[in-house]
Amino acid sequence: MCGIVGYIGSKNAYPILIKGLQRLEYRGYDSSGVALYQHDKINVFKKKGKVSELENFCTEEETYTNVGIAHTRWATHGEPNDINAHPHQSMNGTFTIIHNGIIENYEKLKNDLAAKGFTFYGQTDSEVLANLIEYMYNEGEHVNAELAVRMALSRVVGAYGLVVMCKNEPEQLIAARKSSPLAIGIGDGEYYLASDATPMIEYTKSVVYLNDKDVAIITKNSFTLKTVDNDAAITPEVQQLELSVGELEKNGYDHFMLKEIFEQPKTITDTLRGRIDPATKEVFLGGLTEVMPRILDAQRVVIIACGTSWHAALIGEYLIEEYAQIPVEVEYASEYRYRKPIIRENDVVIAISQSGETADTLAAIGLAKEKGALVLGICNVVGSSVARETHAGIYTHAGVEIGVASTKAFTAQVTVLTLIALHLARKHQTINNERYFSIIDDLMCIPGKVESILLKHLAIKTIAEKYSEASNALYLGRGYLFPVALEGALKLKEISYIHAEGYAAGEMKHGPIALIDSNLPVVVVAAKDRYYEKVVSNIQEVKARKGNIIAVITEGDNALRNMVADIMEIPACDEVVTPLLAVIPLQLFAYYVALARGCDVDQPRNLAKSVTVE
Numbered sequence: 381m382c383g384i385v386g387y388i389g390s391k392n393a394y395p396i397l398i399k400g401l402q403r404l405e406y407r408g409y410d411s412s413g414v415a416l417y418q419h420d421k422i423n424v425f426k427k428k429g430k431v432s433e434l435e436n437f438c439t440e441e442e443t444y445t446n447v448g449i450a451h452t453r454w455a456t457h458g459e460p461n462d463i464n465a466h467p468h469q470s471m472n473g474t475f476t477i478i479h480n481g482i483i484e485n486y487e488k489l490k491n492d493l494a495a496k497g498f499t500f501y502g503q504t505d506s507e508v509l510a511n512l513i514e515y516m517y518n519e520g521e522h523v524n525a526e527l528a529v530r531m532a533l534s535r536v537v538g539a540y541g542l543v544v545m546c547k548n549e550p551e552q553l554i555a556a557r558k559s560s561p562l563a564i565g566i567g568d569g570e571y572y573l574a575s576d577a578t579p580m581i582e583y584t585k586s587v588v589y590l591n592d593k594d595v596a597i598i599t600k601n602s603f604t605l606k607t608v609d610n611d612a613a614i615t616p617e618v619q620q621l622e623l624s625v626g627e628l629e630k631n632g633y634d635h636f637m638l639k640e641i642f643e644q645p646k647t648i649t650d651t652l653r654g655r656i657d658p659a660t661k662e663v664f665l666g667g668l669t670e671v672m673p674r675i676l677d678a679q680r681v682v683i684i685a686c687g688t689s690w691h692a693a694l695i696g697e698y699l700i701e702e703y704a705q706i707p708v709e710v711e712y713a714s715e716y717r718y719r720k721p722i723i724r725e726n727d728v729v730i731a732i733s734q735s736g737e738t739a740d741t742l743a744a745i746g747l748a749k750e751k752g753a754l755v756l757g758i759c760n761v762v763g764s765s766v767a768r769e770t771h772a773g774i775y776t777h778a779g780v781e782i783g784v785a786s787t788k789a790f791t792a793q794v795t796v797l798t799l800i801a802l803h804l805a806r807k808h809q810t811i812n813n814e815r816y817f818s819i820i821d822d823l824m825c826i827p828g829k830v831e832s833i834l835l836k837h838l839a840i841k842t843i844a845e846k847y848s849e850a851s852n853a854l855y856l857g858r859g860y861l862f863p864v865a866l867e868g869a870l871k872l873k874e875i876s877y878i879h880a881e882g883y884a885a886g887e888m889k890h891g892p893i894a895l896i897d898s899n900l901p902v903v904v905v906a907a908k909d910r911y912y913e914k915v916v917s918n919i920q921e922v923k924a925r926k927g928n929i930i931a932v933i934t935e936g937d938n939a940l941r942n943m944v945a946d947i948m949e950i951p952a953c954d955e956v957v958t959p960l961l962a963v964i965p966l967q968l969f970a971y972y973v974a975l976a977r978g979c980d981v982d983q984p985r986n987l988a989k990s991v992t993v994e
């Protein structure tokens with residue numbers, strides 16, 4: 381979603397801002413813009429489309445400055461066009477702002493401001509905020525820019541990651557955050573601002589992540605932190621970034637998504653690292669140690685997530701119920717936060733999020749905390765809001781995920797959930813030694829087996845090209861492979877725009893079977909597990925109706941090989957860890973279909989990497 385970059389210091393800010401915007405392109409956006417302080421004026425350049433279009437637009441302009449802000453917009457209020465793009469300026473040009481998030485009471489504020497004579501050029505809530513700040517600035521007698529920002533924000537309902545420039549106090553940036561991330565990078569006589577750390581990584585490792593309602597007042601030599609409601613300065617907590625520039629490059633791959641698919645042998649190894657004792661094979665989850673007594677007392681586990689993370693949650697449900705024998709419910713965060721769920725103090729709520737910034741997941745965490753539940757996070761981005769808002773948690777250590785379609789984060793989440801289920805099962809003594817050690821052994825073999833699937837990517841590419849003209853697809857799976865079918869369908873639809881539905885294979889007869897004809901590709905996840913025979917029956921039912929079956933099968937399964945149109949093989953392994961293998965060919969299949977259709981794989985239309993608004 382929207383991205384923020386800012387710079388104040390002695391360097392030329394413009395190339396830093398443009399490169400920062402390019403680093404944020406992965407988040408998804410539809411327009412971009414910059415505001416540059418030059419010769420006592422704040423000049424704004426903005427353009428619908430890619431950052432490259434903004435760059436072209438600015439080619440003839442003077443762009444040198446030491447103070448500037450820049451933004452990528454993902455439209456919420458008002459269509460994507462040059463006018464609604466950020467930065468936005470207040471009516472008299474006193475304030476220029478970039479804003480992530482949504483001002484929920486913007487209509488009321490806009491009407492109030494209009495009644496006072498303010499006029500608006502666009503449809504955005506952000507322009508209203510710029511004018512509200514200007515109104516506050518002009519209202520009181522001794523109101524400087526900082527106070528005007530804090531006064532305006534105290535009237536605002538909603539979310540903001542905000543950076544403000546004031547033409548009368550031009551050598552200063554004012555930044556604020558509520559429910560929308562903002563980080564400040566500390567350089568030598570310079571500061572960087574961004575909605576995530578990626579734009580600043582090549583310049584500094586020292587960052588301060590703003591907390592909700594923090595307001596930062598930044599000049600090139602000073603950084604003061606306050607809150608919206610309080611004038612007293614507070615001490616910022618400086619953290620060191622572990623990210624490296626190399627992680628932000630494609631490293632020879634055509635797309636980030638492909639790179640991330642191929643990284644999975646390494647990322648799953650990283651997720652497992654230090655979490656299984658090599659001698660005893662016991663699971664060690666350092667992040668949960670302190671809260672483990674409460675977890676072991678839990679009567680129920682509720683897992684909240686969105687999208688791909690929700691699919692991982694479903695696998696977690698199956699694992700925890702089967703092995704730890706604790707009841708588990710999986711909820712879409714967007715439903716949970718509004719549907720008045722029953723939350724008890726002895727519930728354990730697990731929030732799963734790659735980005736750690738998903739607005740619905742954060743709201744659901746807030747609700748569960750309010751009701752007294754212990755809330756744990758499984759998240760990828762270190763220092764993200766989910767990591768900070770939960771009582772304890774586990775990082776997935778999958779590294780930066782830039783492709784909008786989540787791949788390596790999913791396998792990392794499933795790996796963590798497997799470890800949690802095994803650990804709880806061991807503690808509750810609901811698993812026998814033989815079963816426990818056999819699953820652990822198979823889990824440890826997963827990276828090597830993923831590697832062997834990736835070696836066959838060209839065979840999957842050939843199959844994908846064959847089906848790339850399809851308009852619809854059905855994905856089927858049972859048991860642990862049902863969520864994999866859902867995930868496979870999601871991957872295909874989000875990057876290739878082919879309508880795809882994932883279904884529990886046993887549900888097929890209750891509706892989707894009506895769709896089957898010779899034009900419908902049906903992807904069946906049919907690895908050898910306890911449901912195998914039943915899935916084979918489902919395959920027969922599809923065949924009888926002339927559906928084209930592409931099956932994910934276990935290596936050596938000649939019976940299925942001869943029964944279906946196309947196969948994608950995975951090595952044999954324990955059914956409990958099969959999702960970690962079965963999803964890989966489906967990720968590659970979706971990637972190659974999208975490629976064959978000429979789609980923008982890393983930045984699919986309308987999608988955002990980090991869904992920071994509802």
Ligand code: F6R
Pocket residue numbers: 686687688689690732733734735736737738741784785786787870871874989990991
């Ligand atoms: C799908 C995808 C999304 C995310 C969802 C949740 O490929 O990436 O469905 O999984 O937006 O995002 P996080 O995990 O960051 O909370």
